[in-house]
Each structure stands twice: as C-alpha cells, then as structure tokens.
Amino acid sequence: MDFKQLLPDFNAIGKTDWAKPQVDTKNTMSLVALVGAALMIVFVFLPWATLSAEGESINRLGITTWYGIFGLLFALVACAGVLYKHYSLTFCAAVFGVVFGIIGGCVVPSFTVDGVTVSGDLIKAGLEMAEAASAFGSKADLPSLTHLGALLYLVASLVAGAGAYLKIAKK
16 A cells, blocks of 8 residues: 555645535445544543542543644544545544544643632642552542543544545555
8 A cells, every 4th residue: 555645635635525525324434434533523522631539520621621622623624534535634633633632641631620720730749649648558538530531532533543544545
C-alpha cells in the first residue's frame, strides 16, 4: 500500500459537493469509521476527568478543556470525511483524536468548586501526598482521579481510524 493514500487530497476535498453527504451502508468499514467518528463527538461531552474524595466527586467535561475543544474539532472533521468519502481525512483526524485522547487521559485539569478554582498542579500534589500517607498506614479514604471520558474518546478515535484505514487499504 502506498502510504501517500493516508494523507488527505486537498484538491479532491476542494471539489467536494458539500450538499450531498452520503453514508455507504453496504460497506462495513465505512460504517465502523462513521460510528467511531460519531462516538468521538458524543464522548467529548462526557467528563474527561473526575476527582473523587470522601464520597463526593466533581467532574470536568472534555469540552471545557482546550484539548477537548480540539478533540471536538477533529471529531467533526472525521465525521465529514466519512460522509463525503474522504477516508484519508477521517484517518488523519482520528490520529489527531488519538493524540488529544492521550493528552486528556494524562493531564490533571483544574477544577472549580463553589467559585474557587484549584489548579491541576495542586490537585496532583494532593493526590501524591494522599498516596504517600497511605503508605505509612493512613486508612483515610484516598482521593482518586479518573479519566473515563478521555479513554472512551481515545477508543472511539482508534475505531474511526481503523475503519478509515481499512477502507483506504481495500481500494
């Protein structure tokens, strides 16, 4: 396979009739790419970070972070690529989606509670201190930080990218 096929052809994109989106319902890989891209859009609106402590939890939605906004933009581009049969565009957008999903899963964002914003660095330090205290026998309820939405976004990006790649490779 020629790897140049994975790069978007901007001349072809420029000649696209944007009034006629199409869904290729007879092609499984096209549907896989479309479902993955649609789920990317949905998952950006889920909590990408959840901080839990002492039975309480606060969330930070993906769309409220800079990397979540870029994630939404690439999800929309991936959807457009499938709907207008530009699978190389879908593939590239999904690759960027994977990158932003990884960022979302690794970054500790800031949280705002009752009008007070706590920075991600301070939260990270607090989590590390609580973990260290538990090593010395403290049985207190340990705070936790989960990134479920970012993980789901990452998986959806992988699905969209795999569907687009397999569609391109079949040509």
